[in-house]
Structure formats: structure tokens, C-alpha cells
Amino acid sequence: MSADADSEKGYYSPSSQDVAEGQEKVGERNVNKQAAERFGAFAPIMEKLFDYGVEARGVERVLENERNPKMFWNNLFMWWSVNCVLTTVPIGALAQAFFTLSFGNACATIFCFGALGAAFTSAIATLGPKTGLRTMVIARFSSGYVGGILYSILNILTQLGFAVTCVILGGQTLAAVRPDTLSLEGGVAIVAVLSVIPCFVGYELLHRYERYVWAPILLVMLFLYGLGGKAGYHPTAQKALEDPAGRFLAGDILSFGGIVFGSFTGWAPVAADYNCKLPANTSAWAVFFMTFFGLYLPICFISILGAALMTITDPAYVAAYADGSMGGLIAQTLTPWGGFGKFLLVVLALSVIANNMVNTYSAGISIQALGRPFAIVPRMFWTLVGFAAYTVAGIVGREHFSDILSNFLSILSYWTAFFMVITLEEHFIFRRKGGVLGGYNLDDWDSPSKLPLGVAGILAGCCGIAGAVVGMAEVWYIGPIGKHAGNPEFGGDLGFELAAAFAGVSYPILRWAEIRLVGR
Structure with missing residues (x-):
């Protein structure tokens, strides 16, 4: 599909790079050499690494002549592999461990809030083929260069937070295999090291690994369902602890729903990263449904397994959770x-590698998206920096997995909610065909003087933060609206809903004014 055709559809204005280079594909060796030249004295070393298969590309835009339509099905399998992992199991367990929801209400909350989170994340994923850009760079077209930096910082913390939960749970599970010979710290270190190796190599190896690993893990999850049933599920086990109806029950559902929403939308800030090598003429609906089902089916299926295991009342199982958390x-x-x-x-413990690879890879890309001084440092170096950070954090926080997961996913849902709304409103209102801007000029992706100032995006994000603050319900703070959404002592979490609403209302007004005053 030509750049002109894309422009006619309102996706973007023709790129001079596409026009100049689209007729002739540069040889792989020359591409590697050109990519290595920007590293100065280290160029020969980098060129060797690139020749051996380490990904040369960083945060730069993928041109149309560099896209590959065969990557489409790889992306479907990738989302399955990323979410069909051990770290998805504890999400469902939080319904009973923290919110005393019965099994039925836990499942209903997972289905409903999960569908909402998967839909928003899938919509962000469709922007990858249209632009050839990583998600954090796409954010520059709504929130400017500075706004893109702020979102990149949030995303780095998000991906490292996910990575910490991965290595802790994987380490817990490995340690449970041989508790006398392998310490929890050692288990964390093993999972972390095995995760970083494919990410150092890059995009192609990551996709190759994710293409197949989901199948054996899904089989193990089916085994767990069966063994749990043999031990004895009791779907009404928590019914006596659950508030019977009304405000208290609503508060627990809203709070758990925020965690479920965050478990889906945590992928939104990286969703386009893994579609940017698809051709621009790839069907947006195909990308949407590929991502939706790749997220929705495995996360729902496996988090419900976690909720089901929590209904087993055998004292040995209750004690195992108390002593070793979900791994036990x-x-x-x-x-x-x-x-x-x-x-x-052991297989389950190592399954978290599939999830953690995406966290690690995208953290490196997001560090490059902080600006040109960071972009000139090789992506694989930032991958190693992220690896060091989450390994240390995982060892330090190894005894507090459930607390980390609960608080992290709740807070995560706040910023991803207003980020998604702002990004999608920019695309569907201002960049659509016939809109005020009519599309994207993708040559401007790294030109601060040609990108929006970002005032509208940043102010709308601040409005989203204000919505989250008044609506949140955390152990350490309950907002004035959140306090009235549930039990007065614990509240009900309306943080992500109000964050999205406040940003969604304010952004179109602010952005319209910004375009009228500045012209971009």
C-alpha cells in the first residue's frame, strides 16, 4: 500500500523517507552498518552484534518497505503466550484474598471489566500498522514531545512493575520445588536471567519464542483445573464473608474491577510496539480482534483458575497459600x-519468562523514547539496565508479592485509563479523515518543533490524575468520591473510571484551543 493511499484514508501524510527509500530495499548488511555508525567508537562492535542477529532497530519508525505481513499471526500467538502464564493466576485470587468476593461475583467482575480493558488496549494496538511507530512515540502526536517523555517514564515504571511481579512469583514457584536447596532469592535470579536473554537479541527472537510457548502452558493450566477439582472446589466458600448486597458489595466489585482492568490495560502502553512491523493496509478490525482475543481469553481463563483454587477448603491448601502465597x-x-x-x-515457574520478555523489551524501547540522548544508546543496553533494576527490586520485595500486585495493578489502571482516552481521541477526532488535522505527518515523529506543543495533552492528563485522586480507594488513601462508593472504612475504587472521564471531557476542548492558537 502506497503512502499516497494511506494519506487518502487519513492515516498519515506521505513520508519523504518512504518516497525516497520505498523503491529499493537496502541490503541487511548495509542496514546493520548504517545502524552501527551512530555509536561512534563502538560502531565495529555494534555492527558485529547486529550481524549475529541482535536487533539493530530501536525506537525509530518502521518504514513501509520494511514491514512484513507474515508477522500478523505471530502477534496473535504472542498475546496468548504473554498472558497464558503463571502470573495471571494470582489476579483472580485477589478477589477472595483482598475483597472477600464469592467465586461467582469474582468471575462476573473478571468477564465485565476484562472486556472493557481488552477493548481499549486493542484499539491502541491498531495504531501500530497505521504509523509504524512504538506506542510511546505515537503519544507525541497528542501530548507533544514533553508529554511523550512523561508517558514514557510512567510506562518504564509500569513495565518494571510487571517484571517485578513476574520474577517474584516465578522465584516463589521454583523455590517451592526444592525448598531445601533453592532459596527464594535464587529463584528470582534464575527467572530474571532467563528472561533477559531473548530481549537482548530483540524483536524477531521474542516473536519466535512466543509463537509456540503458549501451547504447553495451556495444557498445564488444564491439568491445574482438573487437580483443583479433584481437591474439591467450593464455589460458595466465601459467600459467608461477602457483603450481601448494596453499597459494600459494590465497593468490593469496583475495587477488584480496577485491578482486573489494570491487568488488561497494562499492555496498552506497549500494544502498538508489536504491530508496527505490519503493513499499513492491514485491517484495523483484524488487528483489533487479534489483540482482543489474545488478551481476553487467556487472562479470563487463567485468572478464574486463581479464583477457583481459592475456594478449596482443604486445610493443607489453605495453609499452603498462607505459607507460600500463590506459588505454595x-x-x-x-x-x-x-x-x-x-x-x-518448574514449567509453570518458567512460563513467566514469556510475560517478562515483553516487559523487558518494551522497557528498553520506552527508555529510548525519553529523548534523543537516550535513543543514541543501544536498545540492548537499556534492556540490561531494566533487568538489573527489576532483579534487585524482586529480591527486595520477594516476601510481599500479593501486596505489590494488588497496589500496583490498581494504580496502573489510573494512568493507562487517561492515556488511552487521550490517544484515541486524538486519533478518531483530530487525525481522522475530514478532521481538523486530517492525519499524521510521520516524518515529524522526532521533531519537537513540528509536533504539538502538548499543553492540551498534559493538562488533560492532569485532569485525569485529579479524577483518579478523588475516586481512588487504596489502603494508604481513599478519595472523597471513592469513600462513598463502598464501605466507609475501605471505600470503592472509582479511580480509573473518573480518570478516563475527566481526561475524556477536557482533552477535546483543550486540544481544539491548542490547534486554533498554535496550528499544530
């Missing part, structure tokens, strides 16, 4: 199969 409970569930059960436990 899963180990107990696999105990009837003896040595084979321990083998499956």
Missing part, C-alpha cells in the same frame, strides 16, 4: 502427581 498453593495442587507434578511446577 499451586505447588500443593500439583502434589498428588509427585515427581511429575514437580516437573510441571
